[in-house]
Amino acid sequence: AQKITQTQPGMFVQEKEAVTLDCTYDTSDQSYGLFWYKQPSSGEMIFLIYQGSYDEQNATEGRYSLNFQKARKSANLVISASQLGDSAMYFCALGSSDFLTGANSKLTFGKGITLSVRP
Amino acid sequence: KAGVTQTPRYLIKTRGQQVTLSCSPISGHRSVSWYQQTPGQGLQFLFEYFSETQRNKGNFPGRFSGRQFSNSRSEMNVSTLELGDSALYLCASSFPGTQYFGPGTRLLVL
DSSP states (O other), X not given: OOEEEOOOOEEEEETTSOEEEOOEEEOOOSSOXXXXXXXXXXXXXXXXXXXXXXXXXXXXXXXXXXXXXXXXXXXXXXXXXXXXXXXXXXXXXXXXXXXXXXXXXXXXXXXXXXXXXXX | OOOOEEEOSEEEEOTTOOEEXXXXXXXXXXXXXXXXXXXXXXXXXXXXXXXXXXXXXXXXXXXXXXXXOTTSXXXXXXXXXXXXXXXXXXXXXXXXXXXXXXOOEEXXXX
């Protein structure tokens, strides 16, 4: 069974500062993918960043980076230079080896973390 | 490329009615997945369609059903609506290793 754990109920960060959102996962697959999505109050899930289990380098995408620690089964999202528009819910999700090959399209999501950016 | 589109965006129904939601995936994506999001249960996988066939199903009652057309557009149907069906329904368009979501349909059941 696959599981994502996001335990931080809510996070606050000052504008222009960096913030780390925690995510731990559990899977028996050797090959898997980790995703982060942002969900503003409008409801749309916006893809932010992806990390494959065999990627040797941590993924980066603009102000987003993923601190991937495979042995600890953690995939924390780091947002640098926070902006007011970063205030949203953030979801970590896990895709199985079948997901990566296209054999299925089911992602397992965590409960999400609410991030509030203070001016 | 156009993104994932969902219609309608908002819907109000009464208990016992049925509802149909529509999703058009990104061009070239053959897989469409549906998720239900509620404050209490979070994001839950409903089902997935690939090449007009249901390929995966979550743990939802038979009142929830779906289909996919030859152009990959998908519909989901909820019959005999209950108050607990009030939720944000998200459609996702997938290519191997990627998944993009539509804006969602907010359903309120009164």
